[in-house]
Amino acid sequence: MFVLVNLKTYPCDPVDVATAVRDVDEATDARLAVAPQAAHLERVAETGVETWAQHVDPIDYGSNTGHALAESLADAGADGTLINHSERRLKLADIDGAVEAAERAGLETVVCANNPEQIGAAAALGPDAVAVEPPELIGTGTPVSQADPEVVEDAVEAARNVDPDVSVLCGAGISTGDDVVAAGDLGAEGVLLASGVAKADDPRAALEDLVDPL
Numbered sequence: 342m343f344v345l346v347n348l349k350t351y352p353c354d355p356v357d358v359a360t361a362v363r364d365v366d367e368a369t370d371a372r373l374a375v376a377p378q379a380a381h382l383e384r385v386a387e388t389g390v391e392t393w394a395q396h397v398d399p400i401d402y403g404s405n406t407g408h409a410l411a412e413s414l415a416d417a418g419a420d421g422t423l424i425n426h427s428e429r430r431l432k433l434a435d436i437d438g439a440v441e442a443a444e445r446a447g448l449e450t451v452v453c454a455n456n457p458e459q460i461g462a463a464a465a466l467g468p469d470a471v472a473v474e475p476p477e478l479i480g481t482g483t484p485v486s487q488a489d490p491e492v493v494e495d496a497v498e499a500a501r502n503v504d505p506d507v508s509v510l511c512g513a514g515i516s517t518g519d520d521v522v523a524a525g526d527l528g529a530e531g532v533l534l535a536s537g538v539a540k541a542d543d544p545r546a547a548l549e550d551l552v553d554p555l
């Protein structure tokens with residue numbers, strides 16, 4: 342299972358969490374990665390953890406003030422990038438352009454979407470993976486695998502029907518090892534999570550619990 346920890350703009354110490362993610366990754370068969378804010382990419386990547394950007398813009402070098410250029414994210418140490426997160430939505434054409442920009446810079450891609458229908462559309466754009474996240478469950482602590490298992494199963498089927506090579510992650514409310522196992526049982530190859538680690542009193546213990554049953 343792939344466990345991708347998004348730090349959003351939570352007030353945690355990104356290097357501390359990244360170090361914990363790196364250490365737990367080394368102690369488990371699961372694959373762990375962390376997505377800090379863009380301004381923290383370089384410091385996080387220096388820990389040796391697999392590092393992801395939270396967003397990339399569909400642009401090339403040039404006059405694009407305030408945008409996130411894929412090559413700059415890669416230079417800062419990003420290995421991959423989220424695209425179209427629920428809190429950073431893009432238009433369809435821009436999702437397509439962002440996937441192209443990420444691939445141009447050698448970044449792995451996860452395109453997020455709200456529901457199975459959008460997952461099918463996202464998979465058609467050729468990312469490495471898609472992540473289904475019902476927005477109403479994000480940050481609630483109620484896991485999507487428990488509250489809405491069908492959305493995960495339907496997302497897996499939607500992606501498979503479009504492109505079986507596109508992996509499917511699920512996210513929203515995932516905070517325990519049991520949640521991760523349940524996601525895997527529904528067909529997901531990974532989970533995208535945030536508050537369960539970034540807002541935990543002890544992020545390292547939260548990570549250890551997440552991978553314990555894997």
Ligand SMILES: O=C[C@H](O)COP(=O)(O)O
Binds near residue numbers: 514515533
């Ligand atoms: O990127 C992560 C997702 O939005 C899930 O967030 P959450 O784990 O806080 O529900």
